[in-house]
Amino acid sequence: MTEEKTIYILDTNILLHEPFAFLSFQEHDVIVPMTVLEELDSIKDRHKDVSRDARVAIRALEDALANATPEEVLAGVPLPKREDASKTGTLSIFNDYTLEQKAGKLSFNDNDNRIINTALHIQAEKKNKKVVLVTKDINMRLKAKGAGLKHVEDYRTDQLIDDIQFLTKGYHKFSGDFWQQVKDCESESEGRNTTHYISKGVLPNAYINEYLLDEGEHFAGKVVGWDDSRLAIADISRERLMAKQAWGIHPKNIYQGMAMDALLDPTIDLVILTGPAGCGKTLLALASALELVVERGLYDKVIVTRSTPEIAESIGFLPGTEEEKMAPWLAAITDSLEVLHKQDENMNGSMNYIMDKANIQFKSVNFMRGRSIQNAFVLLDECQNLTASQLKTIITRCGEGTKLVCSGNLAQIDSNYLTALTSGLTYIVERFKDFPGSTTVNLNGVVRSRLASFAEENL
Structure with missing residues (x-):
């Protein structure tokens, strides 16, 4: 027996x-x-x-x-x-x-x-x-x-989902027209803000800050609360999402519109951006960071960090300060800064001025441990290569008045010890989906170039 x-x-x-x-x-x-x-x-x-x-x-x-x-x-x-x-x-x-x-x-x-x-x-x-x-x-x-x-x-204790296709995207797309699926609705308006109260049966598995879209491309809303029988939906309209602007950058599609809405919202402490290469994750995050730090003065500085395989030994052998050592791995950030200032007469001068004005600091993930970061906009790039425990270490560093943006592409994991299912990025997407201070957006669609778009779909 x-x-x-x-x-x-x-x-x-x-x-x-x-x-x-x-x-x-x-x-x-x-x-x-x-x-x-x-x-x-x-x-x-x-x-x-x-x-x-x-x-x-x-x-x-x-x-x-x-x-x-x-x-x-x-x-x-x-x-x-x-x-x-x-x-x-x-x-x-x-x-x-x-x-x-x-x-x-x-x-x-x-x-x-x-x-x-x-x-x-x-x-x-x-x-x-x-x-x-x-x-x-x-x-x-x-x-x-x-x-x-x-x-x-396999070791599955830390896997919150069985298949990556079930990972929360941050939005729900209704087939057909949204209002045709709503039988009872009460609406409240305050200034230009309208909240609709609909039956929970329309979307029984809704979670907080989930965006709602319909195929008719007429409606756009966001779940802002619920009780046993009703959902509270903020009507944010597609026009308002597509009219978002940060540091001269406008959304190229509705997914970027939702991302920019979350990035520019000071009540959201954590924004998680997922999606393929070339969908605009880094550019949108950096443009929003400059907008909130320089233009609106909501944060004191921008801290940029990213996961890099074997960064522990590689960084030590490079010359210069920590920022200079990190420069090869943070080229994606400087590339995005160049895009944001390519129209300027003196692009290099503009970039240096903005890096100083926004107090942009490049930090190694290794040196984030033990810190307490206050009043900063923190951009954590390439976090598909971090484990859940490493991400927890970084997230718990964020103190009062700090906004954290985690971005990554689960199709480009460089770590030998992680898969799309066990990546820390997947873990926090699922863990934070019910947290009122966080928003997830999957940036569906490559906008970098038609070459990048074709490669993403066919290679």
């Missing part, structure tokens, strides 16, 4: 992706092979963006096993009991170096093979239990199944 408890064997990439992953398996038993500890040890001293995660994982494992004897570590140490759990699992280290090379087993020359052999050994030893190898390495999952391991899984 199969027992209730499952044995989970963790690969190294699980602990690099989520250092406290071993605490996520509820009442089940977790085994960490010795080879995983060896790999964490070799990674922790490298100048990589994952070295910190390796050190955190090692410290977390040490804390969990600190008071255990060697015999208890091999047998299994009870994990901390969660408030909502009736049972608790155990954590143990398996010394896979004691396994012998046998016929039919994978070669011990490769670390992945050693971990798979550990799982096969435990599967043979614990026939009455379900033994699962957990890894984010697709090839390793295929090899494990080919070697005879019955259960192999």
Whole structure:
């Protein structure tokens, strides 16, 4: 008879992706092979963006096993009991170096093979239990199944959606005319602002600050509240969205109009912009930043930062100040500044003047940790390459009077440890969709050039 408890064997990439992953398996038993500890040890001293995660994982494992004897570590140490759990699992280290090379087993020359052999050994030893190898390495999952391991899984605890197509876009598009689908409506007007109260049945899964559009291209609204039976919709009209303006930039399509509406709204603390390359994420964010800092004086400075793979070791070897070191990676920002000032008589002079006037600061993501940012417009570019925990570190730096814009393209992930589903960008889109101080907009459509548009659709 199969027992209730499952044995989970963790690969190294699980602990690099989520250092406290071993605490996520509820009442089940977790085994960490010795080879995983060896790999964490070799990674922790490298100048990589994952070295910190390796050190955190090692410290977390040490804390969990600190008071255990060697015999208890091999047998299994009870994990901390969660408030909502009736049972608790155990954590143990398996010394896979004691396994012998046998016929039919994978070669011990490769670390992945050693971990798979550990799982096969435990599967043979614990026939009455379900033994699962957990890894984010697709090839390793295929090899494990080919070697005879019955259960192999990806780590999905941090995945809030099962398919990227279900990711919140920030707007809902009604088929046909919006008003033909509304039977009962009460409206209130205050100045030029009109709020409609409609039945919640029209859009049962609405969330706060979600934009509403219709195919007839007549109506544009935004969800601003609800109760058990009704939705409150602010009528913002397409004309007003398309008439938005920031630093001389006007929206080229309705998606840019919605993005600019959110970017220029001082009541919105977090704006998340997603979409393909060339849809205008960076340009709109920078134009809005200059508008709000220089023209309206709502913020004191603009802080620009971005995720860059292996930025930790790369930045140190470049000459100059932090801003000068960051310049190669922030060329997208300077490109956008050039676009905003290309009509000026002296473009370089204008750019230097504006960078000084708006107090634009280029910062490395590495140096954001531990800061408290007040009264600033923060632009975090390329955040599809950040994990959920890295994004949390940055978002929690934002103090009073700070607006944060997170932008990224989930089709261009450079990290070896992230997918579109596990990216921190996906995570915050889903986590913040019900937060009144945030807005998400998926900028659907490439406006950079017809060449870029064709490439995005056909390559």
